[in-house]
Amino acid sequence: MRSLQILLVAGLTLVLCACASRPVTASRAPLLLISVDGLRPGDITPNSMPNLSQLATTGVRAEGMRPSYPSLTFPNHYTLVTGLRPDHHGVTHNSMWDVELGEFSVSNRNAVGDGRWWGGEPVWIGADKAGLRTAVLYWPGSEAEIGGVRPHRWQPYDESTSDAWRANTVAKWLTEATSTRPDFVAMYFNRVDSASHDHGPNSAQADTARREIDSAIGQLVGQLQARNMFERTNIVIVSDHGFADVSPGHAIAVEDMISIQAARADSTGQVVTFAPNAGFEAEARRRLLGRHHHYQCWNKTELPADWHYGTHPRVPPIVCQMDMGWDALPRDQVARRMTAGPRGSHGFDPGLPQMRASFIAHGPAFKSGMQLPVFDNVDVYPLLMKLLRLKPAPNDGSARTFDAVLSGH
Structure with a gap:
């Protein structure tokens, strides 16, 4: 009898240890972070972007979000997932020089994939440390092994993939069985930025890019709804900066x-x-x-x-x-x-209204029909960690910015 008791206790101990080492994800709402590069807050209207506009109306929308200096793509995308200013995480520009590492540019695939350029601790590393599953599609920094860690799922950046393909890929991840479904997903859309650079942010080409990305996000939402995952998923949609017109010859x-x-x-x-x-x-x-x-x-x-x-x-x-x-x-x-x-550019003083980025949030953690004043983009990272119920790494932001719009879930 005593031997049986010992075996039962030992078995129970193993079960408890296994449970302690694996987070309980069934009650944790999946978190989806979406970036639409170069999307200005004023461009999110019922006419041109009805799906994003609907998410904003039934969730939370900010008047604008101040990018960190410099108001460029790589520095600010990495700020959004670390909560650190570029001066602190080390991605100080889209083009940099380091005495030991040499030259960095967004087109240098070897540099982009070298974790030594990327400081701080992005969301996917903090989630990995807690035993959560992560999947990242094209977010700057996700191609590098940072501190020995990569997202569980990631892909080298491929500009040629369509918006619809990106949305469908993420929708498949989020509608998997609980045993494999990622807890944190991040994805990136680039075409608004590209069209705004080449033709100007107010051009027909930029408007078309916004409509196409909005349609792709609508397809993603539709797939989540069909699998009863939409109302259970926290969605945060951001951009990295705004845009300004650049006249010919300027x-x-x-x-x-x-x-x-x-x-x-x-x-x-x-x-x-x-x-x-x-x-x-x-x-x-x-x-x-x-x-x-x-x-x-x-x-x-x-x-x-x-x-x-x-x-x-x-x-x-x-x-x-x-x-x-x-x-x-x-x-x-x-x-x-x-x-x-005419063309478009960003990278100007982040305090200018034209440089403001977008912020929308929707899901069980957020109240409906709320609006936030302009805030600094360093605050997004601590919000993401709060939504994942994880302790954030040291950062320059504060989740208190969102206290009035969180539902308490």
Whole structure:
């Protein structure tokens, strides 16, 4: 009899240990994070984006969301999932230079997949540590092994995949059996950003891209509804930045700002950074610092305080910010711009209304018909961790921003 008791106790102990090591996910609402790159808050209307508009009406919508500096794609996507300013997580620009790692650009697949560029702890790592399942489709940073961890499901970025394919892929993940269904899913749509760059954010092409992405999201929602998963899933829809019109010819040559003999330009576009060459430090400061026609330059230690930027070693010594509606490009690209039509750009001061990003939330954790004032995008990460019932890693944001719109579920 005593032997039987010992076996029963041992068996019960094993069961309890197994339960303790595996989170109970049945009562945890799945979390879906969607990014529509470059989507402005004012573009979400019942006419052009009826599905997103419906989610906003029956959920939570923000007047706008301030991107972090610089208001560029990779820095802000990684801020959204870490809660850290770019100056703290290390993805300080779409184009960077690191003494040990060399050059980073969004088109450099080796660099994008190198976890040494990506600091902080994105949501999928925190979820993995807690034993949750994660699936990420194309989110910047998800291709890299960060701290030895990748999302459980991820794919190399492929711009050619359609919006409908992306939506269907995520819908399949979220409608799997509980035993395999991811607890956290993130996905990325790029075509609004691409069309807004090439033709302007108010162009017919940008409007078409918005409608197509809205339709894809509607298909995703429809598939969730068909499997009784929609009302059980928390959905957070964001963008990384807004957009401004750039008129034909509104570009200056980087070479006219300072010679390549005097300084190396580590990034161009709207946030233009320079590393003075040896022996040319004084000339570079004299030539660049201060106010110029269409731009202004600072020492990295003297940038505006509300940008929270300039302490990371990947930020070059001199940072120049273009005025809204102007770009700084290599001379050969400027020549092509002179005959091109209207375009769009971002990367301007994130405090400008035109740079505001979008935020919509819907699901069991959120009240219906609520609106938030403009807030900083660093607050999204602690919200995501709260929705997953996980302790956030150290970050620059606060989930208190959302107290008034959470239902208490």
